[in-house]
Amino acid sequence: MHESFLAYRKFLYLKLGLGLIVLSIGAYALHDPPHGPNGGTWLGYTLGTMGAGLILWLLWYGIRKRQYHSKLGQVSGWLSGHVYLGSALLVVATLHCGFKFGWNVHTLSYVLMIMVIVSGAYGIFTYVRYPTLLTDNKGGIAIDAMLSEIGDLDRQCLQVAAEMGDKAHQMILRSIERTSFGTTSWRDALGGVSKGLEDLGREIKSIAGDAEPLAPLPAAVPQLGGGEATVFFVADQLAGFRDGARAALGHRLLDLVTSKKALVIRVQRDIVYRKLLKSWLSLHLPLSIALLAALTVHVVTVFFYW
Amino acid sequence: MRCLLRAVVRRSRGVVSNQDRGFEGDHLTIGRSTDQDLYLPDLRVALHHATVVAAGAGRFVIQSAVPSGIRHNDEPVQSAFLAVGDQVGIGDHRITVRPPEGGHDLVLEIAQVRADPGQEVEKRVASASGTGPEKGLRLGVRGWSWILSMTILTLFFVVPLVAHQWEAMQGFLRGVIPGVSDHAWSTGGLTEGHRYFSDDCNKCHERAFVSVRASACAECHKEQPHHFDVERFKAPALADKQCAACHKEHGGAPALTRQDEGLCLDCHRDMKETATDSKLLDIEGGFAEDHPEFRATFVTHVGGKDQSERIEMDRPRVLKERSNLFFPHKTHLDKTGVQGPDGKVVVLDCASCHVPEPGGRLIAPIRFEQHCHRCHQLAFEIDDPEREVPHGHAGRVLDDLKAYYGLRTLERSDIDTGEPDVLSRRRPGRQATPPERSEGLERAARRARQAGKQLFEYRACAKCHQVDEKAQSVFGWDIVPVRIARTWYPLARFDHGRHATVVCTDCHAFRPADCAPSISHRGVADPEKGAAGCIKRVADSEKSEDVLITGIATCRECHGDPGARDRVQSTCISCHGFHLSPKFAMDGRARTQPGDLAPPRQAAVPSADRTDLPTGQAPMGQ
Numbered sequence: 060m061h062e063s064f065l066a067y068r069k070f071l072y073l074k075l076g077l078g079l080i081v082l083s084i085g086a087y088a089l090h091d092p093p094h095g096p097n098g099g100t101w102l103g104y105t106l107g108t109m110g111a112g113l114i115l116w117l118l119w120y121g122i123r124k125r126q127y128h129s130k131l132g133q134v135s136g137w138l139s140g141h142v143y144l145g146s147a148l149l150v151v152a153t154l155h156c157g158f159k160f161g162w163n164v165h166t167l168s169y170v171l172m173i174m175v176i177v178s179g180a181y182g183i184f185t186y187v188r189y190p191t192l193l194t195d196n197k198g199g200i201a202i203d204a205m206l207s208e209i210g211d212l213d214r215q216c217l218q219v220a221a222e223m224g225d226k227a228h229q230m231i232l233r234s235i236e237r238t239s240f241g242t243t244s245w246r247d248a249l250g251g252v253s254k255g256l257e258d259l260g261r262e263i264k265s266i267a268g269d270a271e272p273l274a275p276l277p278a279a280v281p282q283l284g285g286g287e288a289t290v291f292f293v294a295d296q297l298a299g300f301r302d303g304a305r306a307a308l309g310h311r312l313l314d315l316v317t318s319k320k321a322l323v324i325r326v327q328r329d330i331v332y333r334k335l336l337k338s339w340l341s342l343h344l345p346l347s348i349a350l351l352a353a354l355t356v357h358v359v360t361v362f363f364y365w
Numbered sequence: 366m367r368c369l370l371r372a373v374v375r376r377s378r379g380v381v382s383n384q385d386r387g388f389e390g391d392h393l394t395i396g397r398s399t400d401q402d403l404y405l406p407d408l409r410v411a412l413h414h415a416t417v418v419a420a421g422a423g424r425f426v427i428q429s430a431v432p433s434g435i436r437h438n439d440e441p442v443q444s445a446f447l448a449v450g451d452q453v454g455i456g457d458h459r460i461t462v463r464p465p466e467g468g469h470d471l472v473l474e475i476a477q478v479r480a481d482p483g484q485e486v487e488k489r490v491a492s493a494s495g496t497g498p499e500k501g502l503r504l505g506v507r508g509w510s511w512i513l514s515m516t517i518l519t520l521f522f523v524v525p526l527v528a529h530q531w532e533a534m535q536g537f538l539r540g541v542i543p544g545v546s547d548h549a550w551s552t553g554g555l556t557e558g559h560r561y562f563s564d565d566c567n568k569c570h571e572r573a574f575v576s577v578r579a580s581a582c583a584e585c586h587k588e589q590p591h592h593f594d595v596e597r598f599k600a601p602a603l604a605d606k607q608c609a610a611c612h613k614e615h616g617g618a619p620a621l622t623r624q625d626e627g628l629c630l631d632c633h634r635d636m637k638e639t640a641t642d643s644k645l646l647d648i649e650g651g652f653a654e655d656h657p658e659f660r661a662t663f664v665t666h667v668g669g670k671d672q673s674e675r676i677e678m679d680r681p682r683v684l685k686e687r688s689n690l691f692f693p694h695k696t697h698l699d700k701t702g703v704q705g706p707d708g709k710v711v712v713l714d715c716a717s718c719h720v721p722e723p724g725g726r727l728i729a730p731i732r733f734e735q736h737c738h739r740c741h742q743l744a745f746e747i748d749d750p751e752r753e754v755p756h757g758h759a760g761r762v763l764d765d766l767k768a769y770y771g772l773r774t775l776e777r778s779d780i781d782t783g784e785p786d787v788l789s790r791r792r793p794g795r796q797a798t799p800p801e802r803s804e805g806l807e808r809a810a811r812r813a814r815q816a817g818k819q820l821f822e823y824r825a826c827a828k829c830h831q832v833d834e835k836a837q838s839v840f841g842w843d844i845v846p847v848r849i850a851r852t853w854y855p856l857a858r859f860d861h862g863r864h865a866t867v868v869c870t871d872c873h874a875f876r877p878a879d880c881a882p883s884i885s886h887r888g889v890a891d892p893e894k895g896a897a898g899c900i901k902r903v904a905d906s907e908k909s910e911d912v913l914i915t916g917i918a919t920c921r922e923c924h925g926d927p928g929a930r931d932r933v934q935s936t937c938i939s940c941h942g943f944h945l946s947p948k949f950a951m952d953g954r955a956r957t958q959p960g961d962l963a964p965p966r967q968a969a970v971p972s973a974d975r976t977d978l979p980t981g982q983a984p985m986g987q
Binding site: 091092093094095097098099159161162163164165167214217218221225228229230232233235236340341344345346347348349351352353355356359360361362363364365 | 408409410411413432433434511513515518525550551566573574575577613624628
């Protein structure tokens with residue numbers, strides 16, 4: 060039976076991590092150094108050494124993960140320890156510094172460590188949440204199948220639209236051309252929403268008017284906006300159709316566009332989920348390496364100017 | 366425009382052939398419609414999709430006629446200039462601009478590249494989800510890792526380290542960009558006194574990887590007094606201590622010195638262990654519970670030498686000051702007032718005589734001229750009340766009196782004493798005979814002795830002072846030296862200024878000889894409560910031997926241990942100093958200015974006028 064890395068060996072590492080936290084807090088509470096808690100007391104050095112050791116061990120996970128023939132236990136066990144002991148590090152390091160912060164390389168290490176831990180925590184969140192969402196979203200259909208389905212639908216749309224006339228064809232053509240997948244950045248995503256609404260308004264006006272050509276779009280419209288626009292267009296065309304044959308064509312086109320839109324949304328979601336599953340690592344890893352550098356500077360300089 | 370349209374035709378088995386076709390006209394139309402100049406039979410091309418027109422100077426522009434636009438070098442555009450090598454994508458066709466040849470202005474090569482729109486979609490999905498080929502130059506995880514870590518190592522380690530070896534660079538970095546100098550290594554701010562050199566880390570951190578040495582501190586603190594007389598006591602625990610053991614910098618806190626009780630208790634818990642011949646008491650713990658009862662310091666005179674003696678405050682039977690002075694506080698603090706020589710009644714209070722010294726820490730000593738003289742005048746001749754003998758010079762008084770009466774005899778203005786006046790019986794103009802002169806002098810001397818006796822034994826002096834009887838037979842009269850403790854607790858730092866909100870009588874009271882020891886003195890001043898237990902108010906003190914100060918119980922009403930919630934948190938060094946030795950500096954060498962100690966230690970001199978007792982030395986051995 061599958062066991063989540065979080066529950067590895069009945070939460071062995073959760074217990075270890077909690078033990079470490081309790082031990083650190085207890086020692087910190089009992090410790091009453093002459094100049095107040097700081098990294099330079101015996102407890103400070105002890106917690107600091109523990110913290111540095113933990114960081115090195117946590118970093119080693121990145122190496123262990125890539126050693127397929129290692130005899131140092133299962134990767135899922137390592138991951139479990141990585142998660143729980145990494146969280147305990149938050150307490151150990153905070154008590155190590157005794158809540159003394161400043162604009163220096165020591166606090167830089169601390170801040171980097173916090174960022175690494177927070178990004179890691181977000182990573183756990185994605186690992187728990189998005190695989191389920193991914194599976195639900197696919198609904199048993201492979202993404203490749205969805206994509207070739209979209210291609211088929213595009214082809215059918217073009218055929219029907221070509222029969223309906225050049226304007227409808229242009230509209231569908233644009234819809235296909237501008238079908239864009241994935242996210243660029245948050246700003247683009249936010250900008251896209253307003254731009255999409257603007258375009259929609261302009262299109263409706265243009266269609267309602269006369270032979271005035273459709274205004275060229277300044278940039279790619281996100282699929283949801285563009286899809287809406289196409290649906291609106293087709294619906295609008297339908298209203299104007301009198302004879303049965305053209306109306307039937309219109310209905311068919313509307314069906315095609317709608318089902319394409321649904322598929323595109325699913326593909327889009329799939330991309331977003333997979334991106335989210337990966338994106339935290341591109342923060343977590345560089346920050347970890349930066350932390351290693353800062354930690355080295357921290358340890359050496361503390362003793363350099365002892 | 367003359368244009369050559371070259372269609373690339375893929376035949377079976379990968380054979381490729383070109384079909385050239387010339388075109389001449391104003392503009393070249395492209396579309397799916399058969400009337401187009403360039404006919405592209407693909408559903409993804411509009412009937413009229415785009416037009417190529419000459420833009421002058423041998424340049425051409427392609428203009429899209431539909432909103433979906435065209436792809437110019439893979440960028441979706443509405444129009445674009447065409448240059449040799451450009452690729453224009455329309456539907457599944459790719460139009461490549463080739464170099465002009467054969468008299469044509471423009472050569473376009475047309476090829477069908479994309480067979481399936483489904484593939485197109487897949488390609489876009491691949492690039493969106495990051496699995497496709499990277500677009501342009503982007504830093505991956507590895508790149509960012511390198512950049513971040515190398516930046517940190519360079520800025521905060523390599524650069525400051527190089528500067529550490531190279532003074533000019535060091536100065537520049539510290540002054541201009543302290544963030545990448547060794548200032549970035551500082552764990553916290555310096556204390557006020559050290560800030561003026563905080564720029565230069567190496568003032569204290571002399572050598573790399575060696576903790577700050579006492580020698581660095583001694584650059585400025587050369588004369589810092591030692592804890593004790595190093596010739597008399599040995600304390601191995603203090604032998605190799607660095608200043609940093611107690612004084613920690615970069616704490617950001619206002620105090621540089623260790624505040625905890627361990628600072629002192631480490632050694633003072635067991636003084637026998639620490640210094641075998643020390644007479645200091647063991648201190649078990651904090652102020653609130655374990656501090657022994659205070660001991661008042663008295664000046665005693667033994668074997669011709671002034672010494673100090675310490676007596677516990679809970680021993681009221683022996684707690685008596687032998688100051689050789691008669692001063693009843695009761696008389697002076699009479700609620701109805703005291704009558705002065707001018708007949709005026711004055712009501713006195715503490716502040717009438719006891720005023721703080723400049724700085725407010727201590728109360729200034731009582732001075733006769735300032736505090737007593739207005740009432741206690743030293744006149745000796747009833748018809749000459751302005752004339753007084755000098756205070757504080759008992760040995761001179763008799764001579765002064767003789768001179769005074771001698772002069773008055775000569776001036777024949779002597780007062781009537783009922784004796785025959787020998788000199789006044791002289792005939793005018795005749796010089797006094799020797800027997801007459803000696804009789805006159807004798808008379809003056811007799812008169813002076815009479816006045817002196819009155820002053821010393823009955824009136825002025827004897828009122829307050831003990832007259833030295835032994836000296837009397839030889840030199841006339843003398844006053845037994847006054848030995849008042851300047852401060853009762855000379856080894857404690859008590860600041861009257863910081864206790865200004867407390868009334869004097871909260872702490873100043875006394876207990877009669879039969880008073881039980883453990884009663885707090887506070888509340889004595891409150892008339893509602895009345896005197897607590899047997900404690901008496903200062904205003905009830907009739908003898909100057911009463912020690913008008915309370916013991917530790919009074920302090921404990923407001924002061925408690927570190928961590929106390931309802932008390933002022935007080936540790937050893939709240940009251941006691943460490944650097945006490947007037948003779949030796951911390952490095953064990955004799956101090957060049959032994960007497961030059963800070964005020965709290967100077968207060969260890971038990972009497973204001975003592976100079977023969979080495980400062981602070983006596984209490985150490987007690």
